[in-house]
Amino acid sequence: MSKSKEYVTILIFAGKIVENLHFNPFCYNWWLAQSINKNPTHIPLLLIRVYSSPTEAINTCYEKVFHSNAKFSGPQVMGFDNSDIIQQLLDNIIFCLYMISFRKLNVIMLGMGKLKKPEWNYTGEEYKSIFQSYYDNTKSAFIQEVEDEECVVQIYTNNTLIRTYNAIDPDEVWLCIGRLSNYSRKKLFGLENLYTQICIQQAQIPSCMVSD
Secondary structure (H helix, E strand, O other): OOOOOOOOOOOOOOOOOOHHHHOOHHHHHOEEEOOOOOOOOOEEEEEOOOOOOHHHHHHHHHHHHHOOOOOOOHHHHOOOOOHHHHHHHHOOOOOOOEEEEEOOEEEEEEEOOEOOOHHHOOEOOOOEEEEEEEEOOEEEEEEEEEEOOEEEEEEEEOOEEEEEEEEOOHHHHHHHHOOOOOOOHHHHHOOOOHHHHHHHHHOOOOOOOOOO
């Protein structure tokens, strides 16, 4: 049985994180799913740059430099299977993104927060998730957030914000949108996922002291 080729990869520079670029509608252009657990409840995401995938980046570069059509596994060449490199890439991440998959949707979790609202599964400010689906027959990005104790859904088409919906909870905001009724509203927000519930429990509930 043949073994895959092993590459000696050294991380020279991990790059910089730009919140508005890497944690908003454009995040689909910058992150690569990497599952380590064989039976994951969530899939962590790793950062990529320049091309739509590491394989495209490596093969395009190799072809330009060596004028060869040889094909390589981008993630392996870039060291994305190297636990030490992965840890270095994740060191300065504002929030370690992860992806939840169900049916035909992949929901990416972009941020986590907590409030004393059991009906929202205790999620709160800074909680943010995103997934891609169709809006008016065009593939669009749906960003879901919690702001000022309201649930907000922004819809981006071709990287342009076209609609914003606000309501008191996930059920109400998706009733306003009137789409994807075959999914649980909390599931669309990512709230029913076990790992998400653990992250929410670990998040700090905003509070202040009398002296503040």
